[in-house]
Amino acid sequence: MKALLVFFLLSLTAGFAQNKTVPGIDASAIKTDSLPWDLNALSKAPAVEWLDQTGPVHSLLYQSADYEGKPTRVFAYYSNPDLIRGKATGKRTFPGVVLIHGGGGKAFKEWVEKWAADGYAAIAMDLAGKGADGQRLALAGPDQGDVDKFLKLEKAALKDMWTYQAVSSAILAHSLLRALPEVDASKTAVTGISWGGYLTCLVASLDNRFKAAAPVYGCGYYDESDIFKKPISQLSAGSRRKWMKFFDPSAYLPYAQPKFLFVNGNTDRFYNVIPYHKTYSLVSANQRTMCLIPNMAHGHEAGWIPHEIRYFFESVLNDGVPLVQVAPVVADDSTLRLAYQSPVSILTAEFHYSNDTTSLNEQRVWSKQQATVDPKTRTVTSPMPKEGFQYGFFYLKDHRNVSVSSPFLVN
Structure with missing residues (x-):
């Protein structure tokens, strides 16, 4: 009361x-x-x-x-x-x-x-x-x-x-x-x-x-x-x-x-x-x-x-x-390409991908490969994985150690 x-x-x-x-x-x-x-x-x-x-x-x-x-x-x-x-x-x-x-x-x-x-x-x-x-x-x-x-x-x-x-x-x-x-x-x-x-x-x-x-x-x-x-x-x-x-x-x-x-x-x-x-x-x-x-x-x-x-x-x-701001990923048979805009130069870039569609999310197996940064054209590129991928994303860090990514790519 x-x-x-x-x-x-x-x-x-x-x-x-x-x-x-x-x-x-x-x-x-x-x-x-x-x-x-x-x-x-x-x-x-x-x-x-x-x-x-x-x-x-x-x-x-x-x-x-x-x-x-x-x-x-x-x-x-x-x-x-x-x-x-x-x-x-x-x-x-x-x-x-x-x-x-x-x-x-x-x-x-x-x-x-x-x-x-x-x-x-x-x-x-x-x-x-x-x-x-x-x-x-x-x-x-x-x-x-x-x-x-x-x-x-x-x-x-x-x-x-x-x-x-x-x-x-x-x-x-x-x-x-x-x-x-x-x-x-x-x-x-x-x-x-x-x-x-x-x-x-x-x-x-x-x-x-x-x-x-x-x-x-x-x-x-x-x-x-x-x-x-x-x-x-x-x-x-x-x-x-x-x-x-x-x-x-x-x-x-x-x-x-x-x-x-x-x-x-x-x-x-x-x-x-x-x-x-x-x-x-x-x-x-x-x-x-x-x-x-x-x-x-x-x-x-x-x-x-x-x-x-x-x-x-x-x-x-x-x-x-x-x-860092990123554009949609463009893909062809051999290359994945990501355009970006950033006032701070890019330090590292990776492409992460998985073909595991049967595991629960926390158990899904992912692979990664280094991506190439071209500061002149402000693009990041990665070879298309030979085995392809069902899920993928680019992961970038600038020289402040601040990271962004692309959205998930879902095939």
Whole structure:
């Protein structure tokens, strides 16, 4: 009862964060008549309670969507470049980034530290209804197990599903971030890992206030995943169609407006070649950059280590030097050719390929061969593998050690 009273009083005022007026989401850009989220409501900064503002990373609770008819709060960490250096927040403004954890994850304090040190106001929230101590909050939303993500759909309302709640919480975190006086609301980005990458695809498609997005691993077409097609197959036919209609990123990515950096490996256990290829293909080629990292490990730390994400955000938000841009691969009987544009010269280039169509994605056998870089013509070439290939991609690194790739070539 006491927790409910505190939350009721908290919800009467959103604190200082709502004193700043910023534009909301343009909901008309999402051309569907069956959108379960109220994007206008999610555009407003939520009520917030700061739990600890004494250290370089602050902790807070903020109001999120009602769950099973009851109010909820979400735990999060926040920092910015002033705070991480032990300074009081001054008159400077910073770009902002929303950090979305994956399955089994939490609000990662160290992830916030990383981005604050890199020059960003950063917020990372817990999407399993837990606080800093890993215990369930008094006003918690759903946990992040398969029941709340999938099986519950047989009986539950859309608003009580984990995806609905997680998307709501991530967009509200963005609204809160944009309302903070030290955040430049015109320069915000989002990145997420695994299930957080899946959510990044959804959130960046629905929330067109973001200028840049970097989903790591996660993609759409969940009914074609080596792993996730299994819990989806346990649903009734009607519920399967319902899940894909409302909760699969493929339903919303065609409306996405931010610039995207798609980061994944070629042997990821959860997000395999074909659904991944279909997912990024929903975003126009001039709106996306690919970063397929050979044999990339799967995990939270592995997912936030690639510095390509920071370079990409800097190029979009702060007019930084862009990543290498590649044209579609041109193939003839003997040669694969890739044209590129880059302000930084290319250091290395490889072509990775596989003819293994029977193994699970994480067990697929890949080969690689060195490619030739011609800086005068700005082309990369590789001999056509003698045995041909079913899947392939070029992988390039420039002299900053920043990598990009071609999209997958699927024969």
